[in-house]
Amino acid sequence: MTDTSGDFAATDIAADLANLRSDIASLGESIAELMSERANTAGTAVKGVAGDARDRLSHAAGHAQDGVLGAVADLERRIERDPLTAVLIAAGLGMAIGMMTKSPR
Numbered sequence: 001m002t003d004t005s006g007d008f009a010a011t012d013i014a015a016d017l018a019n020l021r022s023d024i025a026s027l028g029e030s031i032a033e034l035m036s037e038r039a040n041t042a043g044t045a046v047k048g049v050a051g052d053a054r055d056r057l058s059h060a061a062g063h064a065q066d067g068v069l070g071a072v073a074d075l076e077r078r079i080e081r082d083p084l085t086a087v088l089i090a091a092g093l094g095m096a097i098g099m100m101t102k103s104p105r
């Protein structure tokens with residue numbers, strides 16, 4: 001009489017191991033797909049945030065440029081209205097800068 005129960009047990013273990021390997025491979029693929037989806041979602045979110053930041057920066061730069069242009073226009077109007085004061089202010093600033101840059105002797 002031969003003992004075939006050992007052969008069946010070995011066959012069952014081999015089948016269980018094959019099923020386990022298959023399940024682990026499937027789990028690995030599922031994790032890889034999930035990570036890929038999350039990476040794509042994160043990439044899309046980063047692109048959206050970067051686009052928003054770029055838009056806000058562009059808006060702020062435009063606003064700053066408008067402010068500077070307004071200040072320049074206001075300065076031009078003041079110079080046209082009172083040119084003597086503008087010349088005296090420019091002369092005073094020129095003298096002050098000249099005194100600061102004058103080398104000591």
